[in-house]
Amino acid sequence: MDTTDPSRDDCPEEFNLTRRKLMVSGALFVGGVLLSPEISAQTLGTAAPEVSTSFMEVSSLLIDHRLDPEVGARMAAAMLRIYPTIERDISAIVQIAKQKNAKVVEEFFADIPEGNLKDTALAIISAWYTGVVENSSTAEVFAFETALMYQPTHDVMTIPTYAISGPNGWNAEAPPLGNMPTF
Structure with missing residues (x-):
């Protein structure tokens, strides 16, 4: 009688990875990541609430437009990574505005x-108007359709896009062409 198990693995027990071990270690890893106090808000893609709130406060003082708080939170997180002194600078700018x-x-x-x-202050204004927080070829875009540089002329200027019918218009029918001259 053959006593060898057909699913037998010859590797040592400490290197043997079973489904149960994989599931337990995966669950522990995910739980550790979610509960770890060392995980910063920037890793999750948002700024700390107090930075985001003060960023929106200074933004509303610097820019006289209706600003999207979700875009602002993402911009604040990115600016916090790029400009390490931004929290202190925002507080100082808000203080100057309050004094006046x-x-x-x-x-x-x-x-x-x-x-x-x-x-x-100029970097914050620029970020809202251009939709990016840094001027580089690898810059992350935070606002495309809602970038403020397009708002004054949004009724007459087309935002640059590859979509024929406008931004996010990939499935829309292209408008018919008007009277085309014949040659």
Whole structure:
């Protein structure tokens, strides 16, 4: 009688990976990642709530438009990675605006000192208008259709896209061409 098991594995027990071990280790890994206090908000793609809130506060002071809070949270997280002093700079800019009782950018922007604070304010304004937080070929796009540089002329200017009928219009029918001249 043959006592060998057809599914027998000759590897040592410490290297033997069973389905149960795989499931338990996977569950422990996922649980550890979700519960770990070392996981930062930037890893999850959002800024810490206090940074996101202060970013939206300073953004609303610097930009007189309706701003999308979801886009703002993602921008804040990206800017936090790129500009390590942004939290301190945002607090200083908000403090300057509060000292002037400013409601719009024109009431306090001239009082922001040249240097890091002015650069941070300009970077925030630029991010909202262009939809990116850095000027590079690998920059992550945060706002395409909602980028503020398109808002003043959105009724007459087409946002650059490969979609024939406009942004996110991949399935829409192309509008018929008007009277085309014949030659």
